[in-house]
Amino acid sequence: MLFLRLGPQYMLLRTTNSSRVEATLVELSAVRGHDLPTTLGNAGENDSVVLLAPPSTVESSNPNPTIFMIPHPTAKVLVHLITSNNAATLSSVELGPGFLLMRIPACGSALIDRLAEEYNGRRVDLQSGIDSGDSGDTLLSFTVHPISTTVAASELEPDLLLIHRPANSLFQDLRQGAVRYFTEALQEDESEWYELRINIYDAYGNYKLHLDRLILTLEDREAGLILGERWTRDHGFALLSVTAYQVRLFTHWHPLAIKELLLGLEYNADGRRIVDLDLYYKNQKLNWVQTIKGKRRQSRAAVGIAARDKLLAELSPLVQRHLAVQEQAAPS
Numbered sequence: 001m002l003f004l005r006l007g008p009q010y011m012l013l014r015t016t017n018s019s020r021v022e023a024t025l026v027e028l029s030a031v032r033g034h035d036l037p038t039t040l041g042n043a044g045e046n047d048s049v050v051l052l053a054p055p056s057t058v059e060s061s062n063p064n065p066t067i068f069m070i071p072h073p074t075a076k077v078l079v080h081l082i083t084s085n086n087a088a089t090l091s092s093v094e095l096g097p098g099f100l101l102m103r104i105p106a107c108g109s110a111l112i113d114r115l116a117e118e119y120n121g122r123r124v125d126l127q128s129g130i131d132s133g134d135s136g137d138t139l140l141s142f143t144v145h146p147i148s149t150t151v152a153a154s155e156l157e158p159d160l161l162l163i164h165r166p167a168n169s170l171f172q173d174l175r176q177g178a179v180r181y182f183t184e185a186l187q188e189d190e191s192e193w194y195e196l197r198i199n200i201y202d203a204y205g206n207y208k209l210h211l212d213r214l215i216l217t218l219e220d221r222e223a224g225l226i227l228g229e230r231w232t233r234d235h236g237f238a239l240l241s242v243t244a245y246q247v248r249l250f251t252h253w254h255p256l257a258i259k260e261l262l263l264g265l266e267y268n269a270d271g272r273r274i275v276d277l278d279l280y281y282k283n284q285k286l287n288w289v290q291t292i293k294g295k296r297r298q299s300r301a302a303v304g305i306a307a308r309d310k311l312l313a314e315l316s317p318l319v320q321r322h323l324a325v326q327e328q329a330a331p332s
Contacts, residue, residue: 001222002148003178006171007099007141008043009074010130012051013081017089018066021052024084025068028077033067037126037153040099044150048074055091097133098167100140100174103147103222104157104185105252111185112142112159119170121161129162138167140174146222149316186252194251195227196258197280199234199244204331207245210275213265213326214247217311220319223258224251234278244278255281260291264311267304274330 015021022030030050033039039049053065070077074095081087104111115121121140124132129139142157163170174181186192200210211229218224227248234244251258262277279286292303312320 001225002103002146003182004100004102004171004175005147006045006167007101007139008040008045008047008049008069010040010049010051010096010099011074011077012053012065012092012094012096013090014053014055014092014094015086015089016055016091017086018052018054020089021081021086022066022068024081024086025050025052025070025077027084028070028072028080030068030070033069035153036067036130037156039067039069040126041153041156042150043069044071046073047071048077050074050077095135096130097135097137097139097162098170100138100167100171101147101151102140102142102174102178103182104142104144105182106185107144107157109142109185111181112157112161115140115181116161119161119163119165121163123159124162125158126160129160133162136164136166138163138165138170140170146220148219148222182252192252194253194255194258194281196249196251196255198247198249198258198262199232199278199280200247201234201242201244201276201278206275206330209326209330210265210277211245211247213275213323214262214277216319216322217261217265217315218249220315221261223253223261224249226250255279255286256291259286259288260307261311263288263291263304264307264309267301267308268327268330269324271301271305273301273304274327 013021033049043049048070050068050070051065052068078093081090116123133139140161140163143151143155145151145155183193198214200207200214202210215226218226227250229245229247232244232246233241249258259279262279266273266275266277268274288300288303292298315323
């Protein structure tokens with residue numbers, strides 16, 4: 001589970017021959033971006049967001065720069081431009097502030113103000129932060145969503161912090177206390193960490209398969225930290241115990257949210273139940289009915305299929321494909 005990661009590098013290129021420079025960027029697998037917030041959100045840690053514009057002294061009928069996302073650091077982009085004989089067409093190269101992305105527990109968390117005070121940061125929106133920041137500064141952005149993959153622009157908090165420190169230096173500082181910051185912010189929002197036990201039971205003995213499905217899903221949703229695994233005995237009925245494989249999970253998700261996730265993993269695309277995933281919190285087993293409190297009566301299968309649909313919509317396409325293959329391998 002990630003609480004902090006580096007964002008993409010930013011660079012503004014002013015050129016007298018935009019078509020030639022663009023063709024060179026395409027050689028580096030450059031992809032045109034729709035707008036700056038979206039492109040920055042879709043870019044990863046080792047990517048570059050490059051803006052291509054005419055020289056500042058040249059009037060243009062299209063004042064908006066062309067935006068590209070390139071799957072390489074800015075240093076490699078510059079080296080490729082120079083070795084491809086584009087240097088003479090570049091009137092200026094401007095490196096903007098670095099980017100960091102931090103996960104917070106709730107929108108508008110007081111953690112943003114705390115970090116602004118501790119690091120002498122200033123609240124800005126994205127464009128003003130880029131305009132006023134330079135290569136020695138950092139724009140610290142925030143989201144309540146998982147950050148191990150790309151984050152949509154709509155999932156980012158509107159306010160960023162402009163901090164007058166280089167991104168690598170600030171990253172080294174913040175990552176030491178990222179978990180502590182997140183935990184203390186949870187307390188401010190009257191939430192907490194929960195220690196849960198998940199018991200996997202499968203009549204066909206495919207424990208490894210369902211363990212892999214569980215871990216894959218928890219990691220993709222960044223739902224918490226797995227503290228341990230072991231075999232155990234599950235006493236589901238009086239005088240009857242069965243072998244189960246147990247996973248201990250440390251999570252900031254509410255136990256009922258984890259229970260809903262588990263329900264979604266119990267059913268396949270045909271609506272058949274392929275595994276039994278029991279959840280325990282404080283030695284109490286959570287019932288599937290608790291996930292539909294306040295709603296009309298529904299069957300367990302209907303609740304599970306709805307939970308499956310919701311879960312798949314929240315997973316990355318790659319994990320969706322993996323789960324589809326794993327489901328087909330599970331007898332039902």
